[in-house]
Structure formats: structure tokens, C-alpha cells
Amino acid sequence: MQSRSPTPAPDDEPRPRVTRTTTFFVVLALASAGGLAWRDGGGELRAALADAAVLLLLVSPVIGAALLLGGYVRALLPHDRVARWLGPGSGWRGYALAMLGGIVTPAGPFAVFPILVALRQAGAGFAVCVVYVTAWATLGAQRVMIWELPFLGFDFVLLRLVASLPLPILAGLLAAAVARRVTR
């Protein structure tokens, strides 16, 4: 069905693109730092770099712990089992399972898209697939822990999660309305 690489790269790019993405960040950092120094002077750039260093020190422990958490979620939750649960899902039970599955699926496109392919092949409808991928994108627990919590804090995370809770079901209902046009 799908193969799991022994050393997963969880980010938004496949392994060979890692260096190119790093280059992108280096160039972006240099360009924005250069722009800031040119417009506001070296003092402002030094203040920005100091703020970035403090932020790095503060978020690193949280990101580190969340990465390990992601490792355990991966160890506890093999892809193929998620695909089996969500199979040709029926009605509200399928929606609920798809939503739950999306929330616990690890961050990064490496898990979610192979599962979606497997779901389609297993006969899952468009609506269930949309519920699953919407729950993963808007409520995915791992991304919340690695990125959102350390950077934006509990209050904001809580506000966004509560506001986003109905989104997967809403998307599923809209998807069900157009599902017949999507099936090939």
C-alpha cells in the first residue's frame, strides 16, 4: 500500500529537497536582514537578531519535546491501520472516525497523502476524504504542538482550535453535495 522510510522527513518537502529549502531560508534571512539594516540601520538589525535568538532559545525545548512526541505517535499509529478504520466509511460514523484520524495523523504530507490514496482505493467517498484532510490541516495535533503552541501560546491555540472544530464536518457536508461530480 505505502512504504514507510526508516528515517522520516516530516516537513513539507521530500528528503532530496531539504538542501534547497535550507537555501531558501538562508536567502530569505539574508535578504530581510539586509533590507532591515538598509532601511532602519544596524541597531535595529542587532535588536532583531537578539529577539530571534531569544525566541530560538525559548521555542527549542518545546519543539524538541514535540518532535519526540511525534515519534511516539508514529510508533503507536501505523498508517495502514488508519486507512483500514476509515475504509468505505458510512455516514456520521465515517465522518467522526475521519475527523479523529485526521487529528492524530502526524504532521507533514508524508503520512496524510499516502493514506488518502489508500482511502480512495479502498472505496472511501470524497466527503470522508475531505473530512479527513481538513481535520488534519486545521486541527492536526502534532503541528499544533511543534509549531503553534511554542510560537503563539495557549490562549491563541485554544481560540483557533475551538473556532476550527466545526470545519471538517462543514467541509464534509459541502463535499457530499458535490461528490458525484468528483468521482471519476
Added chain:
Amino acid sequence: MSFLIAFAFVAGLTALLAVIAGRRTPGAHREAGVAARGYFRSIAPRLPFALVAAECLGRLLPPEVVTAWIGAGTGPLGVLIASGVGAALPGGPMLAFPLAIALLRAGAGPEALVALITAWSLVAVNRTLLFELPLLGSRFTAWRLAVCAPLPIVAGMAAGALMGLGLAH
């Protein structure tokens, strides 16, 4: 302070999962360690640069423009603009979240930020082009995006309503 709470929360959850995984699957600790190392290796070299970029971009953004367009109190129009910005935002979470803090500091309203993050998470240009389009086909991708189009606005408005109710902030 909020970093301490966040760390305690995530570390506690990790410890809990580690105990469960250790009991249920032999070799779970090794597998988790290998996975975490893989994540770390792809994040560690870029994170410092992403943070510097976001910090400098945030300072380059004129605060009066940010507050005028997506500031607190800009309401539905701010949510709509933020949704558009989020949908167009390239890159993964490493850029999006540091940039979100920079916007917050420059005066963006929380409800607009909710819309921005929701739009980014649903559209994510690179991810869609690299993974969804080739794996699931253009028909699936196009209809999925069409169905998800109203969601950032719904989330932003819901966040605004929750704040109005005094349930947050």
C-alpha cells in the same frame, strides 16, 4: 512563562505516550527516537534562519498597514483579507508560524490571524503542488480546494464571535 507551560504540557504528554508505547510495542522507544531524529535533522538547520527572516520581515512591515488591513476591529473585511494572504503564503510551518507572531506584534487581530492560519493550512501552495496534485489528481484537488474555500472565513468569524463572548482573550 507561556513557554514553560507549553513545555510542561508537551513533555508530560510525551512521557505518557512513551509509557503506553513501551508497554504496547516492543522497540517503540527506538522507533520513536529514530523518527524524532529524522524530524530534527530536517528542522534544525533551517529554524534559526527562518526565525531571523520572520523577525526582520516583521520589523519591515509597517505596523500602521497591518493594523489598518487586518488589525483588531477590522472585522469581516480583515478576516477576508487575512484569508487571501494565508492562501497565498508559500512554505511550511517553519515560516508561517514565526511570521504569524511578527504579524501579531505588528498589530494583527487574533480573528484575522485565525483566518490566515486556517487558509494557509488548507491551501499550502507547495504541499498541494508537490503531493496532492500528483497523488490524487487535478479533479480531487480542485474540488477539495473549492469545498474548503469558505472555511477560513468561517473560522475567522467564529473566532471573532468567541472573543466577543469573552471566551478568549
